[in-house]
């Protein structure tokens with residue numbers, strides 16, 4: 631709760647323009663007068679996190695918003711290190727693969743025709759018209775640490791919003807028009823105010839970040855006799871799309887075993903990938919190094935000394951089934967490593983070490 635309050639206090643403070651303070655009350659009244667509301671700027675958060683960065687809310691907060699054509703939305707990327715993108719694809723455009731930080735190539739959000747490229751500057755306009763090559767797609771590229779990105783919605787329509795880094799982080803922007811009741815998308819007024827959205831954002835973030843599935847409870851789902859390290863998270867959803875909590879920690883962070891024993895890493899997170907990486911970090915975090923799949927698909931390896939390299943690639947659940955899409959294979963979500971020799975073995979998640987996701991196996995004689 632403390633961390634949440636801090637989070638939203640800082641959000642509230644930073645979302646109040648210093649210009650208003652600088653120009654005083656007169657300017658503030660002008661800003662909120664009806665005449666000035668013709669083209670409104672709305673505020674949406676992209677991601678939220680606990681103070682220690684362990685709990686990540688991978689979500690647009692809120693993830694459904696109604697605005698008028700000509701309005702803009704400023705997305706604020708709250709998490710310190712966890713990156714997100716604000717991406718509005720062309721209608722019908724296939725979702726591109728995200729290569730994953732910190733590896734090039736960068737995420738390709740819009741089709742690479744002419745100057746359309748990967749990312750557009752803040753302030754770009756989205757009209758959803760699909761007229762290539764001019765900004766039928768808008769992509770912020772990865773951002774974090776309080777950065778902002780503004781999109782102006784020039785044309786009425788109902789548009790899907792997504793984060794290219796996190797497939798289960800998405801939303802909807804309804805762009806209406808209030809000028810001509812004989813034309814489509816007419817609405818005399820908008821259903822919610824910025825204060826309503828702030829309330830929704832706070833509540834959705836609280837639901838995600840203070841999830842009752844504590845690490846201890848999750849660990850109780852597995853037999854105590856096993857040397858298990860868990861990674862976990864949960865997907866929730868609204869009508870606007872999916873949102874999820876990811877706990878970016880190894881549970882437990884330090885595990886003590888005896889020489890000759892085997893540790894099993896299990897990623898129970900329904901969407902977020904993690905790696906278990908000992909020794910040299912591969913250039914591409916998806917690369918599997920010196921581990922091979924066992925009979926049930928679980929990766930298996932042996933580490934004889936603390937300077938040896940093993941990397942799991944992405945331990946990740948497979949995308950779940952949807953009509954008319956090809957059936958996917960089950961994901962690789964487990965890794966077993968045998969430690970024949972005593973020593974202290976440090977490892978990282980190549981994706982989330984920046985958030986503090988690191989671990990240690992102490993192998994006693």
Ligand SMILES: [Cu+2]
Nearest residue numbers: 904979981982
């Ligand atoms: Cu991770």
